[in-house]
Amino acid sequence: MYSPRFSKQSEGLHSADADVWAVSDRAHTLADKGEDVIFLCVGDPNFDTPEPILDFARARLGVGRTHYSPAAGEAMLRRAIADIESKVSPHPCDPDDVVVFPGGTNAIYAVLSCLLNPGEQIVIPEPMYIGYVPITDALQLDVKKVACPPQQGFAFDTETIKQAITENTRAVMINTPVNPTGAMATPEQLRDLAAYCRARNVWLISDEMYSMITFARRHTSLRAAAENLDNVIVIDGLSKSHAMSGWRLGWAVAQGEMVERLIEFAGATIFGVPQFIQEAAAFALEFDTYFVKQMREAYEKRRDLIVARVGRIPGLSCNSPEAGMFVMVDVSEVAESGEAFAEALLNAELVSVLPGKPFGASAMNHVRLTLAADESELSRALDRIERFVAGGCLKAG
Ligand SMILES: Cc1ncc(COP(=O)(O)O)c(C=O)c1O
Structure with missing residues (x-):
């Protein structure tokens, strides 16, 4: 009998933690059976991609923009990305510094593939985006997590990150604003960390997928804050800000030889x-002020609604996130863990939220609520959560 053998990369992917989506998978099963489940677990914008972008893409499809495109990305999109990077940074960005990928995930995979060998160390603050796990598992990286605990509002502590860097560290990867916590690094922290990493000959990668969804203050890109750019890589994309998750469009901005390596990786x-997607993306970036603002304002109202409602539920608490698409709710007074809360909430009230633990140990007493649901849906879910907690659910098990 044939006995299939697979690569270490594939084995790494295969063994990645399957429990992450356990509660949400069960929620989908219940919904398929006709139950009235409210999903507050998704990170996919619940807005349609704005109509002008759709029109533009249709028009470009109509003129045959359906062929191969350069591995680095179409010139007009690289220029549009370089322009927005240049606008917010003292360092001008050249279109040649930009490499286009089908989504942020693929950009992260490419960047880490170009920088680290199996067994090498990467430092990542946690709570962190769940999507890093299969990538670092596939590449068999030694992930050293740095806690950003709830007592510090999940905020970055540059000193702790610096202390985690050793002789074995090849890269640090931060995410600002953070999924799931909404925490944002300050310009000073970014400048300091970039200089420190450079002095230690360590790459600093910044995932800035939520750069355009900030409420309290504007996002500062690592590229804008750092004094020197040669060890700095920024990843961003249109999935969240432009409600274009399904278009698969992201990018990495780097310098010199790293750009060449990324282009080679993308080529292979x-x-x-697709050409028409890149053209629509360039259009989206050039004409986006109005609809990005509209969506950001909607997310902000939803955040305020959740924070106000959670604040009135005895036993629950949350910070008001500065940015991003999620609110982390502390359930430690009413449940053994975020997982226990999420599980019991789904059973009792058919509301699906994500437990915090898969994002990192610091979030184990939290659950993540999405802002990607409209206000009436959020209100309905919070009515149910309120009833659930008032029912005295959980602490015993
Ligand atoms: C922090 C973070 N980085 C990257 C991604 C992946 O982005 P994309 O959907 O463009 O692959 C996500 C998506 O949820 C994210 O939250």
Whole structure:
């Protein structure tokens, strides 16, 4: 009998933690059976991609923009990305510094693939985006997590990150604003960390997927804050800000030889993002002020609604996140853990939230609520959560 053997990369992916989506998978099963489940677990914008972007893409499809494109990305999109990077930074960004990928996930995979060998160390603050896990598992990286505990509002502590860097560390990867906590690094922290990493000959990667969804203050890009750019890589994309998650469009901005390496990687693995999508993405970036603002304002109202309602539920608490698409709710007074809360909430009230633990140990007493649901849906869910907690659910098990 044939006995299949697979690569270590594939084995790494295969063994990645399957429990992450356990509660949400069960929620989908219940919904398929006709139950009235409210999903507050998704990170996919619940807005349609704005109509002008759709029109533009249709028009470009109509003129045959359906062929191969350069591995680095179409010139007009690289220029549009370089322009927005230049606008917010003292360092001008050249279109040649930009490499286009089909989504942020693929950009992260490419960046880490170019920088680290199996067994090498990467420092990542936690709570962190769940999507890093299969990538670092596939590449068999030694992930050293740095806690950003709830007592410090999940905020970055640059000193702790610096202390985690050793002789074995090849890269640090931060995420600002953070999924799931909404925490944002300050310009000073970014400048300091970039200089420290450079002095230690360590790459600093910044995932800035939520850069355009900030409420309290504007996002500062690592590229804008750092004094020197040669060890700095920024990843961003349109999935969240432009409600274009399904278009698969992200990018990395780097310098010099790293750009060449990324282009070679993109050439070998994806061989170009569809032309009409890249053109629509460039259009979206050039004409986006109005609809990005509209969506950001909607997210902000939803955040305020959740924070106000959670604040009135005895036993629950939350910070008001500065940015991003999520609110982390502390359930430690009413449940053994975020997992126990999420599980019991789904059973009792058919509301699906994500437990905090898969994002990192610091979030184990939290659950993550999404802002990607409209206000009436959020209100309905919070009515149920309120009733659930008032029912005295959980602490015993
Ligand atoms: C922090 C963070 N980085 C990257 C991604 C992946 O982005 P994309 O959907 O463009 O692959 C996500 C998506 O949820 C995210 O939250």
